[in-house]
Amino acid sequence: MSTAPSHIQELANREYKYGFVTEIEAETIPRGLNEGIIRLISAKKDEPEFMLEWRLRAYRHWLTMEEPKWANVHYPPINYQDSFYYSAPKLKTKPKSLDEVDPQLLETYEKLGIPLRERELLAGVAVDAVFDSISVATTFKEKLAQLGIIFCSFSDAVQNHPDLVRQYLGSVVPYTDNFFATLNSAVFSDGSFCYIPKGVRCPMELSTYFRINAASTGQFERTLIVADEGSHVSYLEGCTAPMRDENQLHAAVVELVALDNATIKYSTVQNWYPGNKEGKGGIYNFVTKRGKCKGVNSKISWTQVETGSAITWKYPSCILQGENSIGEFYSVALTNNYQQADTGTKMIHIGKNTRSTIVSKGISAGHGQNTYRGMVKIMKTAEKARNYSRCDSLLLGDRCGAHTFPYIEVRNSTAQMEHEASTSKIGEDQIFYCQQRGISAEGAVSMIVNGFCKEVFKELPMEFAVEAQKLLGVSLEGSVG
Amino acid sequence: MLEIINLHARVEGREILHGINLKVNAGEVHAIMGPNGSGKSTLAKVLAGREGYEVTDGEVLYQGKNLLTMLPEDRAREGIFLGFQYPVEIPGVSNMYFLKTALNAIRKHNGLEELDAMDFLALARQKMKLVEMDESLMNRAVNEGFSGGEKKRNEVFQMVILEPRLAILDETDSGLDIDALKIISGGVNALRREDRAMVLVTHYQRLLNYIVPDKVHVLLDGQILISGEKELALELEEKGYGWVEEEREKRQAVNS
Numbered sequence: 096m097s098t099a100p101s102h103i104q105e106l107a108n109r110e111y112k113y114g115f116v117t118e119i120e121a122e123t124i125p126r127g128l129n130e131g132i133i134r135l136i137s138a139k140k141d142e143p144e145f146m147l148e149w150r151l152r153a154y155r156h157w158l159t160m161e162e163p164k165w166a167n168v169h170y171p172p173i174n175y176q177d178s179f180y181y182s183a184p185k186l187k188t189k190p191k192s193l194d195e196v197d198p199q200l201l202e203t204y205e206k207l208g209i210p211l212r213e214r215e216l217l218a219g220v221a222v223d224a225v226f227d228s229i230s231v232a233t234t235f236k237e238k239l240a241q242l243g244i245i246f247c248s249f250s251d252a253v254q255n256h257p258d259l260v261r262q263y264l265g266s267v268v269p270y271t272d273n274f275f276a277t278l279n280s281a282v283f284s285d286g287s288f289c290y291i292p293k294g295v296r297c298p299m300e301l302s303t304y305f306r307i308n309a310a311s312t313g314q315f316e317r318t319l320i321v322a323d324e325g326s327h328v329s330y331l332e333g334c335t336a337p338m339r340d341e342n343q344l345h346a347a348v349v350e351l352v353a354l355d356n357a358t359i360k361y362s363t364v365q366n367w368y369p370g371n372k373e374g375k376g377g378i379y380n381f382v383t384k385r386g387k388c389k390g391v392n393s394k395i396s397w398t399q400v401e402t403g404s405a406i407t408w409k410y411p412s413c414i415l416q417g418e419n420s421i422g423e424f425y426s427v428a429l430t431n432n433y434q435q436a437d438t439g440t441k442m443i444h445i446g447k448n449t450r451s452t453i454v455s456k457g458i459s460a461g462h463g464q465n466t467y468r469g470m471v472k473i474m475k476t477a478e479k480a481r482n483y484s485r486c487d488s489l490l491l492g493d494r495c496g497a498h499t500f501p502y503i504e505v506r507n508s509t510a511q512m513e514h515e516a517s518t519s520k521i522g523e524d525q526i527f528y529c530q531q532r533g534i535s536a537e538g539a540v541s542m543i544v545n546g547f548c549k550e551v552f553k554e555l556p557m558e559f560a561v562e563a564q565k566l567l568g569v570s571l572e573g574s575v576g
Numbered sequence: 577m578l579e580i581i582n583l584h585a586r587v588e589g590r591e592i593l594h595g596i597n598l599k600v601n602a603g604e605v606h607a608i609m610g611p612n613g614s615g616k617s618t619l620a621k622v623l624a625g626r627e628g629y630e631v632t633d634g635e636v637l638y639q640g641k642n643l644l645t646m647l648p649e650d651r652a653r654e655g656i657f658l659g660f661q662y663p664v665e666i667p668g669v670s671n672m673y674f675l676k677t678a679l680n681a682i683r684k685h686n687g688l689e690e691l692d693a694m695d696f697l698a699l700a701r702q703k704m705k706l707v708e709m710d711e712s713l714m715n716r717a718v719n720e721g722f723s724g725g726e727k728k729r730n731e732v733f734q735m736v737i738l739e740p741r742l743a744i745l746d747e748t749d750s751g752l753d754i755d756a757l758k759i760i761s762g763g764v765n766a767l768r769r770e771d772r773a774m775v776l777v778t779h780y781q782r783l784l785n786y787i788v789p790d791k792v793h794v795l796l797d798g799q800i801l802i803s804g805e806k807e808l809a810l811e812l813e814e815k816g817y818g819w820v821e822e823e824r825e826k827r828q829a830v831n832s
Contacts, residue, residue, distance in 0.1 A: 533652040545668070550668075
């Protein structure tokens with residue numbers, strides 16, 4: 096008789112807002128992977144010899160490696176010969192300014208909520224827009240150049256700043272690092288490059304917006320950010336892809352280098368297509384992100400909001416080499432329907448008085464599986480290192496799962512370690528309480544989840560925080576019946 | 577305003593309410609008293625629409641409409657407020673944000689303009705005085721780390737802000753010291769109005785020294801056994817619930 100259907104039920108599918116395809120003529124190379132393909136990619140980009148050699152070394156090494164199986168995720172074997180490793184929208188001439196960029200591409204980004212033109216005029220955010228394998232536009236380039244800041248596509252950096260690329264490429268994630276990073280090193284096509292010179296505080300947020308458009312295409316982008324002594328930069332990254340029935344591979348590498356007294360803040364809102372409610376389709380997001388606090392008093396802070404992708408496999412990490420350096424990791428990972436996430440961080444303490452903070456919030460709904468995997472390693476040299484870790488899991492319904500694998504390795508007895516963890520379920524009592532105050536069941540879930548993530552959201556730049564909250568609400572739509 | 581006719585309800589397969597009849601008019605304050613386990617809280621939850629409380633027979637009319645087919649949030653938006661016996665905690669959600677969202681959901685439903693943060697703050701500050709609530713509680717997460725008394729005060733504060741048509745207060749007096757009881761009663765009394773009804777669910781007569789009811793009902797084993805004026809509460813306190821049971825046995829003897 097009672098018709099109040101407030102209990103948490105099977106998660107209905109929600110509409111993925113960014114699932115459209117842009118019909119644009121693309122230049123694609125043959126399917127599959129071999130040395131010829133790598134030479135072709137390198138030639139397309141007109142790369143100097145050192146880049147090609149680096150790619151080939153990576154490829155040869157990759158052939159000796161096996162795909163890692165230790166992560167708590169399950170998927171059918173990937174046929175690496177079945178993918179396209181390069182796809183780029185055909186450009187008549189290389190656009191010199193936004194006015195020359197194909198209007199269809201601009202329109203695509205506008206539909207995604209990244210109006211390249213408007214942003215340039217209104218908000219203080221510089222954007223590098225990466226479409227499939229190439230960067231199609233970078234805004235505010237000239238303005239930043241006045242301060243000596245280099246913000247451009249990786250391809251442009253290889254052409255125009257080969258010395259910087261040569262010096263830092265692979266210095267944090269070597270081409271031998273792991274299966275997916277090595278694959279990326281061999282075939283990566285584009286991404287963003289950013290260099291902040293000594294003593295410069297970057298006056299605006301730098302951001303890259305990644306879009307996978309073409310079918311059967313892997314996206315392998317590479318981002319490199321170098322913050323020179325005493326500099327400061329905040330960087331944002333956003334991602335979406337069309338809805339397709341097949342799974343697409345996204346294997347990116349991000350390297351950050353912070354020199355003495357430099358600070359890098361790196362924020363991600365990852366919203367790749369997660370697959371449909373039966374778990375068909377979606378992006379495999381196998382990403383290696385690592386930062387090196389090379390200098391004294393340097394700081395690298397990762398903040399990620401992971402709501403998309405069929406499978407997420409990523410561990411943004413910090414190597415705390417410089418004395419007094421600081422590493423931070425703030426994460427919200429949400430898995431709904433059949434999504435799987437195995438994510439966390441590594442904090443490697445090498446220098447004296449290094450400090451790290453880990454705050455991880457995992458939310459599982461539907462049949463989603465969410466794993467936190469983290470490692471805190473205190474080396475012998477890391478006198479008085481400190482770590483604080485907090486891992487909280489929130490479950491919606493009774494078909495999802497939360498898993499936590501914290502590893503701690505301490506080789507210096509002066510280290511201070513704190514670890515807190517909790518798992519809770521959204522209570523029907525909580526939802527009813529909100530409903531009784533006039534808030535709908537869905538509004539209640541969204542409010543409770545946002546409250547749960549508050550510690551992480553407050554680390555995001557203002558504008559992003561609002562977006563992240565909305566995204567979380569959308570990602571949970573239908574999670575109460 | 578509220579009419580309950582032969583209401584039967586069960587929880588986890590067990591019938592708790594065995595035919596409740598009750599009529600509450602606008603402007604009235606009713607007290608429902610009874611020993612533990614008599615069904616008082618069940619009645620309150622059924623009226624608010626808590627899931628898992630299954631109505632098996634009878635009907636409930638609220639402002640002439642069938643209450644039982646309405647969603648819990650719609651009942652709230654139509655003016656029903658339940659003061660919880662055990663208010664829940666919502667970590668990370670500030671009291672202020674929670675209450676503003678609630679108020680605006682209700683205002684929107686009733687065709688009123690939503691309040692912005694500044695207007696809401698002004699309203700909250702003004703109402704806080706009524707229940708002598710500390711402003712610092714507004715910025716803390718909903719009920720998180722609140723003492724028992726603070727939670728109850730927060731419930732009444734919410735009621736004062738949301739201005740319901742029908743307020744059902746479930747054991748709002750339990751766990752309060754005498755000073756807190758006075759303050760909270762003051763808040764409740766300030767809300768008494770011609771067009772507003774209140775149902776106080778309580779175990780003890782004590783509360784009724786401060787909030788004088790128009791009607792008192794005694795609930796026992798899922799039925800209202802005796803109804804009377806405010807003097808009934810005093811009589812009950814004097815004679816205890818055992819007396820009610822004796823009364824019931826007498827009646828049963830007469831009936832059989």
